[in-house]
Amino acid sequence: MMPSSPLPPSRPSLLDSLAHAALARACAAFRQSGAEISALPPVLVDATLGNGHDAAFLLSCAPPEALLLGVDIQQQAVQAATERLASARRERPDCRVQIFCRGHQELPLIWAGLPPEERQRPLLAGVFNLGWLPGGDRACLTQADTTLTALDFLLERLMPQGCLSVHCYTGNDGGPEEERAVLRRAAALPPRRWRVVHCRDANREASGGRAESLILMERLPVSRRELRHEAFYQTPVEEV
Template sequence: MGFMSVLSFAHRCVTERLRPGEIAVDATAGTGADTAFLCGAVGSAGTVYAFDIQQEALDRAAERVAALHATAPRLHLLLQSHAELEQALPPDERGRVGAVMFNLGYLPGGDQTVITRPESTLPALDAAVSVLRAGGILTVVLYPGHDGGREEAESVQRWAAALPEAAFQTLLYRFANRSNNPPYVIAIEKRKVYS
């Protein structure tokens, strides 16, 4: 039996912390894999917000959720940058989010010149940790193998390493002996209220 894929690892981290009925955010809807996963995790009483700057991604996410969940949670598909995450959530839901997931890079099968970039990703990560509840989880799947991916991955890794240890636990999950710039995950658990 091999190790878990990075996406499976991110899902497992979230499964261990996110509860039915909670609020969750997919900061980069993409193909809808994380959106559908979060919908299943929060159940019909929960709420999921999915962000993407491409309508094609939101359409794919909606299709995937509809195909997998007969009774989906309250799903909000937002044609907005993940950098607008905090402002897009209602004020009474900020600080109550159980999980935020990022899957950076580009939309598979879409326009590969449209990629996530540090200038929007880093503010989005700041917003994500601010909306999490204590004990909530943030996962970031990073893809250093495409143009711009290494720069973004290094920026995110520096950002995560600088989080105060008293308020956050940060974990890096990556395959150390692959030479083709494989994707990897950073998972962050919020220990206490942090502003």
């Protein structure tokens, strides 16, 4: 029998839960591989901070001493995320959190402005939740070209066993084009080096609704020889 009153929408959504599981998997792999001891602490990036839910999750599963970079183009989002992150930060005093009110297309500049010892750190995880700020200005939303600039930068830096997650919305202005652009980029990643998964609403568009989709990109583990190669993390994505 159906319940008489509907349940409140569950948070995180099904797709956000999948994204979080993939990001947590990367963090667990970092720990299990012994990189916690042998490598520099990693960087985790939330490229669309919004209300800070994803960033708070990333911080909760970050390896020790990690650096969390959060970026959003809107001051309102930065404010909301800073508030949401306050308790997560108290739980993880070992990690450093840096928040930037800038567009994620500026990530290369942001990274270049980090102290030299942090610039050397491997990138373990990155999350994009595209579109607009829930409860905010719907005219301020992510755009395919700037999303790709940020995504390309993070793809090039991602360490083996690291994961990037992109949550797309086809109901937004430009959303279908943005999803296609991200998907084209992800689908071109060489399968020898990348596992790319696309999970999409299958029953919404047929009835005139809006679909959401999640694109996960996991960089596959490499051999010890490749890991020793000092230029590995800088190698263009197409070549590895």
